[in-house]
Amino acid sequence: MSAVAESVPARGETVSVEEQYDDAVQQREAATLGMWVFLATEILFFGVLFASYTICRVLYPLGFAEASRHTDMLLGTAETAVLLISSSLIALAVRAIKLDERRPAVILMCATALLGASFLVMHGFEYHDEYQEHLIPGIDFQQTGPHVRAVELFFCLYYFITGFHSVHVFIGVCVIGTLAVRVARGTFGPQRYTTLELAALYWHLVDIVWIFVYPVIYLVGRSG
Amino acid sequence: MSATAHPELSVRSFLARDYGLLDWLTTRDHKRIAILYALGITFFFFLGGVAATLIRFNLVEPQGAIMSAETYNKTFTFHGVVMVWFFLIPSIPATLGNFLLPLMIGARDVAFPRLNLASWYLYIGGGLFTIAALLAGGVDTGWTFYTPFSTMFSNSNVFLVVIGVFITGFSSIFTGLNFIVTVHSLRTRGMHWFRLPLFVWGIYATSLVMVLATPVLAMTLALIGLERGLGVGVFDPALGGDPLLFQHLFWFYSHPAVYIMILPAMGVASEIITCFVRRRIFGYRFMTYSMLAIAVIGFLVWGHHMFVAGQSVYASTLFSLLSFIVAVPSAIKVFNWTATLRKGDISFEAPMLYALGFVGLFMLGGLTGLILAAPALDIPLTDTYFVIAHFHYVMVGGSVMAYLGGIHYWWPKITGWLYPEGWARFAAILMFFGFNLTFFPQYLLGYEGMPRRYFSYLPEFQLLNILSSAGASILAVGYLMPALYLLWSLRYGRAAGNNPWDARGLEWQTSSPPPKENFLSPPVVREPYAYHEAAP
Numbered sequence: 200m201s202a203v204a205e206s207v208p209a210r211g212e213t214v215s216v217e218e219q220y221d222d223a224v225q226q227r228e229a230a231t232l233g234m235w236v237f238l239a240t241e242i243l244f245f246g247v248l249f250a251s252y253t254i255c256r257v258l259y260p261l262g263f264a265e266a267s268r269h270t271d272m273l274l275g276t277a278e279t280a281v282l283l284i285s286s287s288l289i290a291l292a293v294r295a296i297k298l299d300e301r302r303p304a305v306i307l308m309c310a311t312a313l314l315g316a317s318f319l320v321m322h323g324f325e326y327h328d329e330y331q332e333h334l335i336p337g338i339d340f341q342q343t344g345p346h347v348r349a350v351e352l353f354f355c356l357y358y359f360i361t362g363f364h365s366v367h368v369f370i371g372v373c374v375i376g377t378l379a380v381r382v383a384r385g386t387f388g389p390q391r392y393t394t395l396e397l398a399a400l401y402w403h404l405v406d407i408v409w410i411f412v413y414p415v416i417y418l419v420g421r422s423g
Numbered sequence: 424m425s426a427t428a429h430p431e432l433s434v435r436s437f438l439a440r441d442y443g444l445l446d447w448l449t450t451r452d453h454k455r456i457a458i459l460y461a462l463g464i465t466f467f468f469f470l471g472g473v474a475a476t477l478i479r480f481n482l483v484e485p486q487g488a489i490m491s492a493e494t495y496n497k498t499f500t501f502h503g504v505v506m507v508w509f510f511l512i513p514s515i516p517a518t519l520g521n522f523l524l525p526l527m528i529g530a531r532d533v534a535f536p537r538l539n540l541a542s543w544y545l546y547i548g549g550g551l552f553t554i555a556a557l558l559a560g561g562v563d564t565g566w567t568f569y570t571p572f573s574t575m576f577s578n579s580n581v582f583l584v585v586i587g588v589f590i591t592g593f594s595s596i597f598t599g600l601n602f603i604v605t606v607h608s609l610r611t612r613g614m615h616w617f618r619l620p621l622f623v624w625g626i627y628a629t630s631l632v633m634v635l636a637t638p639v640l641a642m643t644l645a646l647i648g649l650e651r652g653l654g655v656g657v658f659d660p661a662l663g664g665d666p667l668l669f670q671h672l673f674w675f676y677s678h679p680a681v682y683i684m685i686l687p688a689m690g691v692a693s694e695i696i697t698c699f700v701r702r703r704i705f706g707y708r709f710m711t712y713s714m715l716a717i718a719v720i721g722f723l724v725w726g727h728h729m730f731v732a733g734q735s736v737y738a739s740t741l742f743s744l745l746s747f748i749v750a751v752p753s754a755i756k757v758f759n760w761t762a763t764l765r766k767g768d769i770s771f772e773a774p775m776l777y778a779l780g781f782v783g784l785f786m787l788g789g790l791t792g793l794i795l796a797a798p799a800l801d802i803p804l805t806d807t808y809f810v811i812a813h814f815h816y817v818m819v820g821g822s823v824m825a826y827l828g829g830i831h832y833w834w835p836k837i838t839g840w841l842y843p844e845g846w847a848r849f850a851a852i853l854m855f856f857g858f859n860l861t862f863f864p865q866y867l868l869g870y871e872g873m874p875r876r877y878f879s880y881l882p883e884f885q886l887l888n889i890l891s892s893a894g895a896s897i898l899a900v901g902y903l904m905p906a907l908y909l910l911w912s913l914r915y916g917r918a919a920g921n922n923p924w925d926a927r928g929l930e931w932q933t934s935s936p937p938p939k940e941n942f943l944s945p946p947v948v949r950e951p952y953a954y955h956e957a958a959p
Contacts, residue, residue, distance in 0.1 A: 218940070219525075219532035219609065229534045229608040236600045240638045247642035247672055251657045254668055337655035348663035355655045355662075359646070 214391045227393045234397045238404050241367075245408050248360045252415060255352050262349020264420030269334055269350070270357070271325050275417035278321050279409065282368075285314035286406040289375065289399045299389045301382060308379035311402070315372040322365055329354075360412055367405045374398050435938035436839070451536035452939055456543055457522035458837070461830075463547050464518060465906070467509035470554065472902060474502035479861075479895040485882045492878040496563035497579070499876060503566030504557065508588050509550045511822055512680060515687035516633070517546070517598055519829045520626045522837060524602060526930035526937060527620050529611025529946045534604040538597050546594035553587030556580045565876060567677070570658040570669040574650040582651045585644040592641040595683075599633030602626055611929075613948035617711070620928055620951045621704060624711045625690025628718040632679045632686070636722070640676035643669065670732055674725035682721040684818055685785070686714055688825030689756055692778045695832050696760055697952045698926045699775035700767035704952050706759045713752035720749040730798045731805045739798050746796035750789060757786050772924070773847035777828025780855045784820025788813055791866065806876070809869025812862045820858055827854075827905060834909065835919030839935045842912040846904065854901035860894025927953050 220226040256263045292307035326335075333341040335358070336351045344350070378398055381387065387395055437454045441447075447455060477498050481488050487495065521539065525532055533539050556562070560580040564573040573581050606619070606627045619627075647669070650656030657664045697704050704710060726734060726742030760782050769775070791813040795801045804810060828851075835841050864887040869875075873884050880888065922931040930937075932946045947959040 217536075219530060219534065219536065225608055229604050232607055233535060233600060233604045236603055236634055240596055240600070240634055243635060243638035244642050247639050247646070250672070251646070251668060254665055255657060255663075258665065259663065337653035351655075352657065352663050355657060358655075359649070 223390075230393050230397060234400050238400065241404055241408075245360075245363070248356065248363065249411065249415075252356050252360070255349075255356065256415075256419075259346065259349035259352065262346030263353050265344070265346050266350040266353035266357075267417065267419035268421070269329075269332065269354075270417050271328060272417050272421060274321050274325050275413060278318050279413045281314045281318050281321070282406050282409050285311045285318075286403055288314070289402050293392065293395050293399050296382065296387050296392045296395055297389055301385065301388075304387075305379055305383045308375055308382060312372050312376040312379060315368050315375065315402075318368055319365060319372070322361065357416055360416070364405070364408055364412060367408070371398075371402050371405050375402065435943070436934070436936045437939045438839075438936050449540070451532070451540055453521050453525050453533050453536065453539060454837075454937065454939075456536075456539050457518050457520075459543050460513060460517040460521060460546070463543070463550065464510055464514055467505050467550060467554075468514075468902075469906075471502050471505035471510055472899065474498050474505065476895065476899055478502060479892040481878075482880070482888045483885075483892050485885055485888075486879050493563065494561075495878045496565075496876070497557075497561035500562045500565050501557045504553065504562070504584065504588065506818075507566055507680070508591055509546075509553070511684045511818055512595060513546060513598070514684070514822065514826045515691060515829060516602070516626055516629055516683070517542075517594075519622075519691065519826070519833060520602065520629075520687060521598075523833065523930055524605060524623060524626055525609065526933065526941055527623050527928055528606065528609060528614050529929050529942065529948065530605065530609035531940050531942075533601050534609055535601050539601055542594040542597040542601070545597070546591055549587045549589075549591030549594065552590065553584055556583035556587060567673060568644070568647060568669075569673075570647070570650075570666040571660060574647060574656065574658055575661070582648055585648050589641050589644045589648070592637045592644070595633045595637045596641075599630035599637070602630040603634065606630075611945065611948060614929075617708065618948060618951055619711075620690075621693035621707070621710050621714070622687070622690035624714050625686045625688075625693075628714040629683050629686045632683050632718050632721065636676045636679040636683075639672055640680075643672040643676070667729070667732055667734070670729055671725070674728045675722075678725040678728065679718075679721045681814070681817065682717055684822045686717060688781060688785075688822045689714065691825040691829040691832075692760065692781050694926075694928065695774045695778035695828055696763055696782075697954060698832070698924050699770050699772055699778075700764055701954045702763055702767055702952070703950075703954065704759065705762035706755070707951070709755055710759055713755045716752040717749060720745060720752070724749055724796075727796055727801070730801050743796055743798055747793065750793055750796070753789050757782060757789070771848070773842075773844060773851050774828045774832035774924075776848055776851035776855075777824050777831065780851065780858075781821055781824040781828060784816050784824060784855075784858065788816030788818075788821055791816065803872075804869060806874055807869035808865040808873045808875055811875050812865035812869060815862045815865070820862070824854070824858075827851075830905070830909070832924070833930070834912070835923045836930055836935045836937070838913060838916075839919055840912045840916035841919045841923060842905075842916060843908050846908045850901055850904040850908075853904070854898060857894050857897030857899075857901050861891050861898050862894070864888070864891040864894070922958065925958060927951070927958060932959065 214223040214226070216223050216226050220229065288307045289311045292304045292311065295304035295307060329335060330339060333339050334354055336355050340351055340354070342350055375398055378395060382395070437452055447459065450456060477490070478495070481490050481495055490498065521533070557580070562577070562579045562581055562584045564577050564579070564581060568581065568585065606623060646656055646658065650658055656662065658666050658669045660666055693704055693710065724742055724746045726738055727746045730739050791809070795804060795810060795813055831842065831847055868884055868887050871884065873880050919935050921933065921935050924931075928951070929946045929948065933942050949956070949959070
């Protein structure tokens, strides 16, 4: 490293250590553990919804299969693909910043945020279609058939689960978008990437939750 | 607070300088945040206490002395909601835990100081919101919000109150997260896991429960809110939902929540007892493992709240068995405290009186818990005053006693002043008698079949109810006394010095009150409770 670079800290090489920590390593370990604990609480938040879903589906297997056939499997599959791809892109972005490749990192993160946004747009289309089909409990729900109660229950859970998940996607898109700007400005580098890594961890959780949402919402009634 | 007048208070004390309200409301110092919590908790405790006083006053007469049945329902709901979520849950962890955890492990602060302050704002914001909703209209569901009453039939502010409790839940989650990370990553050099004081272990185990149980409550309350607000949901039987699912989810949080309330109290008792017996704790490792065992097994016993709710007999049997199992680590703790006391040179300072009161009352509460863990006994006792007496022995006799013991024990460290010892001992003894007079009659009332939450009762229960109400008034005086003489000590108390009890924890190695950065020189770390050695 040249003398100039040492006297004027280059981008992404200075880490400000808060006063409660001894050094940057300790600070990094604490932040990482904090994120993992936070993700554990997230799993329990979603756990309540999945537990409720499981109970209701055991009570009304036929109704849930019928309701699932009302969902848009094509859009659901596309959403799954988009989210999985975005999750791998942000993993690559973290690797790029560790290798001090700023430009690829910015591109990868922008792509992640855009894919996340497109996920939300697709969900918007889904909700719109369901509104036209009178499938929204509490607002406009007009269905007939032997399992109408169970279908309504399914769609309640559908909106709770996908709505809560979409809130997470929205937060993730905002965070990753903001971080992309900061990466472009040179805030992060091979010595300083914890925030990015934690944002990526969060995004992976959003992704993993969706991997469970996808089959239980979209695929239940499709096999028979 | 006249902090600068204190001879031993350097300008470096965390209380000195920056006196402004804004300095306090934007502080990131864990010690100041602890004091902010203490103010909030005391406020809510007295509000909940007023409701308890009104309940006891009303129960002097079999047909109700002062209020209508509807007001009575709202009053006990007020008492339960405020005491559980705004006093008991945050009491020891958020005040003593916040103040002491970094000091005890030799750290400068918690891992995330800003998050810590944000937690306080969530707590106080959620609390004030809930109080406002409870006073303006009230809620008549009881603190348990059972469906379908809470979602379909109650014409009260259920929606607003669940929002308030929901917000405060995040305070709990973030505090737990902060403490877990603090214990993992900020222990000072030489402070390995089995040198941690048992108070830290208690807070750590509590934090695990806070982090893993509270999200379930938050989500369940959100579902209640959605069901009331939009008329859609999974609990409403008219929609094909399952009201019992609510009870499962609610108790999945609310049973572990009683361990949130009792585990830190166990930690406090361990600190106080060792100090005033001048001994190591008996069975240190057993104490740590039993705390973790309580935290883990505590997650598996929620069904004992639902023996009469229609769950399968096999589920009840299993939950009963697990409830007996969770009593084993609790019993280990009681045995170890008594073994620590055995043949010891006990001095009965005020904190020790509270700690001994805690052990005795917790034991009575725990043993009656075993009675309620057996379905054959629980089914006739369900929803009687026996249950009320049981959990008040654990929550009030246990947690509140330990909380007050801890406040007395660490008061000199927190403020730098000594409280008047004579008054403190008198208050502790008064509380013990007042408590037993209030709640022991309720065991008898429950055994004879008086149901809880009823506005009126049979005339033959009146004598025991009058005894209970008389005890409550003694208890109320007991609770007011520390509020007065502790405030008095801030102005007229004697200077405490750094280590008035000659105790061995790291927190006693720094000045009283501690400087903002906690330790001016690195503390000496040895085994915990090294009372057989001279203080460093």
